[in-house]
Amino acid sequence: MRGTDGRPFEPGENEAPAWARPLLWVGGAAFAAGAGIRKAAYDAGLLAARRAPVKVISVGNLAVGGTGKTPFTILLLARLVAAGHRPAVVTRGYGAQGGPRPLVVARGTTAAEAGDEPVLLFRRAREAMVIVDPDRV
Missing domain, CATH: 1.20.5 (Single alpha-helices involved in coiled-coils or other helix-helix interfaces)
Structure with missing residues (x-):
């Protein structure tokens, strides 16, 4: 290492x-x-x-930052899209300044509204839906 x-x-x-x-x-x-x-x-x-009505892949655990969760999520989204799936990401939106929740990240959504990682995920994986909500189920 x-x-x-x-x-x-x-x-x-x-x-x-x-x-x-x-x-x-x-x-x-x-x-x-x-x-x-x-x-x-x-x-x-x-x-x-609580059971989600769709298949769920959880990325992350107790690690707070710097462990590669966001790059891995971008890679995972690309692979799922390439395999013909329609993936979505539900994230807490750490760093966002509040606002209505759930928030679907779209073109023009700012990091202040959604958090920097949700905006990055949207920009890198436009085929995936990115949703910000503290309640992720």
Whole structure:
């Protein structure tokens, strides 16, 4: 694996300082416990799963930024269109200044209205519909 400067990581170079490791372990354990409780609540029927009426591919996870989600989504959209599908992206629109939701990104939609990533997705994959809505189901 390489860093942003192109040089390979050295062993131990990307590790947290020794003093921070116990704190990170506690945070990780708390998150794992919460995720386990949430899963158990779904399994027991205490929380209801919502099903979309279409096939869904979720891109992303806990990573906040810089992991390649947007470029991968652009690639995925291009491949789906090439295969004859009509894909759509539903995104939260991080960085947008509010406004009516859901918002279908169209020619002339600004980054202030939709967020910069939805506008980029629309420009790079015009065959796909890009929708901004905090409620993505």
